[in-house]
Amino acid sequence: MLLELREVNSFYGNTPILRNISFELEQGQCLAVLGRNGVGKTTLMRTIMGLTTRMTGTMSIAGHDASKMPTYLRSHAGLGYIPQGRGILGKFTVRENILLGTFARTDKQVGIPKMCLDLFPYLAENLDKRAGLLSGGQQQQLSIARALATDPKVLLLDEPTEGIQPNIVQEIEATLHRLNKEVGITMILTEQHIKVARELADKFIIMDIGRVVALGPIADLSDELIEEHLTL
């Protein structure tokens, strides 16, 4: 089991946001986290990264208990985070943003990994550009490159296609497909687009008001489920 959550509750302050979340993820799988706006998908990602006030229950990464780990150790343990809104450091150059990712590596390898530059030629050509000047799609590429630089076991992608022009969405989708199916990186993906989720994911969970209301292999994602939990 690469990543496992058991009966996880998560809090902002004293307010519980997530209740009784359990799921597991095998090496190489892609999990789609589905649900309407505001049901806790982003909070689930932040909980896995240890960015909420506190969590109860247990979480393990590659068999190691991570329930009490502070955020920076979770990244060392193999989580690569691509947050909602991309989380690019605007005053840093593209190079510095990618170098930031390498701080979470455990193999002490410094310098920008070749894969980041191969996947995103635009970034390779603009390493000394200020990241704040990039477009939304370019920033998303940078965010993915930075997470890959951590040499992650699991990539957490929070709405990677949100607010990005359609032709770039396809590009990013293709990149994610390649990372998951060819490179074999395990993924958790929150997604609004059912179509994208169906193409990428092996399994899904559907969330509603802080709980998991349905889960299973992606083939089981029926129109009834979508009708019940995802349409507005």
Place this chain on the structure above:
Amino acid sequence: MSVHDFWTPFSAGPFFNALLLGFTLGAIWLLAALGLTIIYGTMGVINMAHGEFIMVGAYFTFLMQTEAGIPWLACLPLAFIGVAIIGWIVERFLIRYLYARPLDTLLATWGVSLVLIQGVRLIFGGEPQYVAVQPHELTQSAELGFIHIPWLRIFILGATLALAAGTWAILYKTIYGIRVRAVMQNKEMAAAFGINAQQVYGMTFAYGAGLAGIAGAMFGGLKTVFPDMGLGYIVEAFLVVVTGGGHLFGSIYSGAILGELNSVFSYFTNSTFARFVLFVLIVVFLRFYPQGLFPEAKARR
């Protein structure tokens, strides 16, 4: 008092000397403000105990000299290390628990300053002590035509520039600096990429305190050493930080400008009146530019 007594007429030689003195004065203020700038700019903590870190650095130097007979120049790095350790302890056991409460940090660091002042007074008494500056030549003045400047002040100018350059290099040219700047910009994202923000804060606070310590070692040679001496530096240090906008370059420029203005006003009038004019100018300046000389970095944070 007639106007003539109050107003010194312009005369090229002494005026030029005053200009040079202004740079050394600006350097002294900048040296006092460097650590404060780093701690405020990186952590957003206004360290009210900074003047007392300077004072402790001066006493530390005094102690090194009288008890261990260590020459002054060798005391400088030792004062850095000694006060850095004190700063690290203060961060580790006090400041760390107050990051979410900036007003409380203000009070807590003020409390630390009181403890340090009274603690030093208990141990050493209230009477002034003296730090011996070696080599002896540093206590003399550089004389060249109309120029008349104490060597020690020139030494401090050089040392301040070296420390500012060193700090810049650490922040912008090392991996450690990338970590510090990442935490400055976005603490959450820094943590999400393996940076222990807690540790960065601890080291930064220790570094800033160490800069105060080295400043104290030099100021001890410039004037006398006594428990309240921090007050004499902290006001100017805060002015430099606030006028500069709270980052390294801002402080360097504002230190130079304020020192220069003070020196020029002192030349034409006297040092008390100069201080008065300078403070009024700063108040007016901050009325129109509350973010300081270089607000860009702060506005985006």
